[in-house]
Amino acid sequence: xxxxxxxxxxxxxxxxxxxxxxxxxxxxxxxxxxxxxxxxxxxxxxxxxxxxxxxxxxxxxxxxxxxxxxxxxxxxxxxxxxxxxxxxxxxxxxxxxxxxxxxxxxxxxxxxxxxxxxxxxxxxxxxxxxxxxxxxxxxxxxxxxxxxxxxxxx
Numbered sequence: 001x002x003x004x005x006x007x008x009x010x011x012x013x014x015x016x017x018x019x020x021x022x023x024x025x026x027x028x029x030x031x032x033x034x035x036x037x038x039x040x041x042x043x044x045x046x047x048x049x050x051x052x053x054x055x056x057x058x059x060x061x062x063x064x065x066x067x068x069x070x071x072x073x074x075x076x077x078x079x080x081x082x083x084x085x086x087x088x089x090x091x092x093x094x095x096x097x098x099x100x101x102x103x104x105x106x107x108x109x110x111x112x113x114x115x116x117x118x119x120x121x122x123x124x125x126x127x128x129x130x131x132x133x134x135x136x137x138x139x140x141x142x143x144x145x146x147x148x149x150x151x152x153x154x
Contacts, residue, residue, distance in 0.1 A: 001075035001131065002097035003124040005108035006139050007146075008072035011097060014147050016070040022063060026073030029055050043123040046079075053083040060084065064091055076127045093154050094134035097146075101125055103139060 002008055009025050016023030030038075034048050056073055063069035068091075075081045075094075085092035105121055130136075135153050137146050 001073060001081070001094060001134070002099075002139075003074060003076070003104055003128060004121065005104040006097040006099050007107075007143070008074075008097060010143055011095075011146050011150075012070045012072035014143055015150055018147055018151065019068075019070070021067055022069040024056075024059060024063075024069060024071045026052075026056055026071060029059070038120065041120065043120055043127075049080060050083075053080055057084050057086050057088075060092070061088055064088055074124065075131075076124060077129050078131065081131060094131050095150055095154070096131050096134040096136045097139050098130075098136050099139035 009027075012025070013023045030052055034044055034052060037044060037048065053073075056071055060069065060071055063071075071084075073080075073084065075084055081094065101121070108121060135150065137149055139146075141149070
């Protein structure tokens with residue numbers, strides 16, 4: 001979990017490969033209305049996120065019945081994380097990819113083809129509630145070092 005541009009998709013897909021389990025990007029499960037709203041420069045509110053988070057929770061439950069998975073999602077507030085792991089708290093592990101506004105801004109600025117405009121980054125940092133009990137990893141590390149740290153600590 002973490003703000004847009006912190007490396008969730010890159011790290012999540014690499015970790016899933018290492019663990020031989022499926023990878024899912026939470027962004028792929030947004031409704032068309034949510035994507036239009038973000039594309040127009042408006043941040044999502046809690047009502048916008050509710051169905052999306054419940055969909056991801058259902059996905060996680062189905063995947064746990066098979067062999068688990070890696071799901072990446074911003075999950076900026078504790079109540080969002082509570083929804084995501086509802087009824088599967090004991091089987092859920094959180095990794096928080098942490099970086100400064102400037103680090104993430106630079107990454108987003110060089111990224112093409114993502115629906116979230118740079119203007120929404122500040123709203124993500126304003127909304128972010130650092131998770132308790134999550135493995136916190138500095139995004140300045142290389143992807144290889146991040147994956148090694150995750151595997152060692154989880």
